[in-house]
Amino acid sequence: MALALDLRNLPDADVAALAKEGREPAFRELVRRYERPVFSLIFRMVRDRETAEDLAQDTFIKVLNNIDRYRPEFKLSSWLFKIANNVTIDHLRRRQLATVSLDGSPHAQTAAEAQATSLDVESRGESALEAIESRELGSAIERAIGKLRPEYRSCILLRHVEGRSYEEIAATLDLPLGTVKTYIHRARHELREALEDLRE
Amino acid sequence: MDRHLLPEEIDLLLDGDVGFGTPPLKAHVRNCPTCSSELESARALVRQLEHLPHIAPSPLFANRVMSRVQLFVPWHVALLDTVRGLIPQSRALRVAAAGMFASIAIALTIVSVWAFSRIDAVMFTADLVLDRMRGAAFGALTGAVSALFGDAARPLLEGGAMGLATAVLLVIVTGVAAATMVRVAAVRARGR
Numbered sequence: 265m266a267l268a269l270d271l272r273n274l275p276d277a278d279v280a281a282l283a284k285e286g287r288e289p290a291f292r293e294l295v296r297r298y299e300r301p302v303f304s305l306i307f308r309m310v311r312d313r314e315t316a317e318d319l320a321q322d323t324f325i326k327v328l329n330n331i332d333r334y335r336p337e338f339k340l341s342s343w344l345f346k347i348a349n350n351v352t353i354d355h356l357r358r359r360q361l362a363t364v365s366l367d368g369s370p371h372a373q374t375a376a377e378a379q380a381t382s383l384d385v386e387s388r389g390e391s392a393l394e395a396i397e398s399r400e401l402g403s404a405i406e407r408a409i410g411k412l413r414p415e416y417r418s419c420i421l422l423r424h425v426e427g428r429s430y431e432e433i434a435a436t437l438d439l440p441l442g443t444v445k446t447y448i449h450r451a452r453h454e455l456r457e458a459l460e461d462l463r464e
Numbered sequence: 465m466d467r468h469l470l471p472e473e474i475d476l477l478l479d480g481d482v483g484f485g486t487p488p489l490k491a492h493v494r495n496c497p498t499c500s501s502e503l504e505s506a507r508a509l510v511r512q513l514e515h516l517p518h519i520a521p522s523p524l525f526a527n528r529v530m531s532r533v534q535l536f537v538p539w540h541v542a543l544l545d546t547v548r549g550l551i552p553q554s555r556a557l558r559v560a561a562a563g564m565f566a567s568i569a570i571a572l573t574i575v576s577v578w579a580f581s582r583i584d585a586v587m588f589t590a591d592l593v594l595d596r597m598r599g600a601a602f603g604a605l606t607g608a609v610s611a612l613f614g615d616a617a618r619p620l621l622e623g624g625a626m627g628l629a630t631a632v633l634l635v636i637v638t639g640v641a642a643a644t645m646v647r648v649a650a651v652r653a654r655g656r
Contacts, residue, residue, distance in 0.1 A: 285537065285538065285541045286535050286536050286537035286538065286541060288530070288535055291530060291533055291535070292526060292530060295525075295526045295529050295530070296526065299520070299521055299525055299526060300518035300519065300520055300521075301518055303518075303519060303520070303521040303525070304516075304517075304518045304519045307519050308519075316521075317521050317522060317525065320521060320525070321525070321528055321529055321532075324529045324533075325529060325532050325533060328529070328533045329533060329534055405512045405513065405516065406516070420513065424510055424513035424514050424516075425513060425514070425516050425518075427514075445475075448475075449471060449472065449475050452475075452478075452506060452509060452510075453471065455509055455513075456505060456506065456509055459509070
């Protein structure tokens with residue numbers, strides 16, 4: 265308990281050094297420090313609580329099981345966000361591949377063929393989980409963020425929610441600095457447009 | 465400046481850039497209601513984004529992560545932990561333990577120095593002790609061989625190294641045979 269309390273005052277690099285020594289309280293402290301930022305980033309990217317928990321879990325497991333590879337000259341949080349972003353982008357790509365059109369086969373020639381190959385989705389009541397999600401991500405700004413392209417979304421969230429510099433974002437996402445600036449500029453522009461549309 | 469600010473210029477002001485190009489932009493914004501409103505709208509968006517809260521995962525999140533993390537304690541850390549575990553917690557006990565270890569170390573050093581200064585006496589005593597031990601071991605072995613094989617086996621032991629090796633081999637073989645027989649008898653008894 266005393267070690268856990270002491271850990272709270274240590275910088276990330278020192279906690280990571282203790283984690284490298286196999287100290288369980290140090291692992292727990294790293295999870296405690298970053299579970300919310302990492303989960304928030306992923307949740308706002310995938311907009312599904314259950315999936316976000318799974319992806320955040322994968323992120324922490326990858327980082328903590330490879331903590332011996334961590335180099336203290338870099339920010340631990342940047343490494344965590346990098347893994348979180350990679351895990352999330354991979355998931356979004358897989359989901360995009362697995363998406364089936366509800367409007368029927370793209371090869372359908374006639375309306376009847378399209379109707380025959382379309383999927384029937386019954387309307388259903390909002391589950392408890394969906395209710396929580398809509399409360400958490402239901403504000404106008406959250407909905408506007410949800411409409412951004414994933415790469416714009418991660419950039420704008422890292423910049424303004426996590427308060428990262430352009431250089432840090434570029435290093436975290438493995439993108440050129442100019443690209444990061446462009447993405448953030450476009451994201452702001454799209455967000456303002458989306459918010460104006462929602463207001464109207 | 466006879467034009468409105470470009471989007472990149474609005475971004476510069478939004479990010480609080482303090483480069484030499486920003487004073488004319490700021491001056492323009494002060495006098496241009498359109499650009500001023502544009503900048504204010506961008507700032508409002510940034511404020512909204514910066515006030516977005518962090519969302520908590522479920523309360524069991526940390527436990528679920530920890531259940532899948534491989535904790536590996538390197539040997540030097542484990543060794544240090546063991547040593548630390550042996551160190552008393554209270555200051556008084558730590559001082560007492562340190563004093564005891566220091567006394568033992570000093571005593572051992574004095575004995576070592578004395579032994580090196582009288583190396584002949586030490587060698588003589590060591591030889592004597594070794595001889596005694598060898599005699600005792602030989603006596604025990606002779607006794608065991610006599611008990612197992614009778615006095616007829618005594619000449620074996622008097623036959624030098626070869627005889628001694630044969631006797632040891634015989635003792636081992638007899639021991640193994642006896643153990644096997646006991647085991648077989650036990651198995652049969654259990655079978656019944």
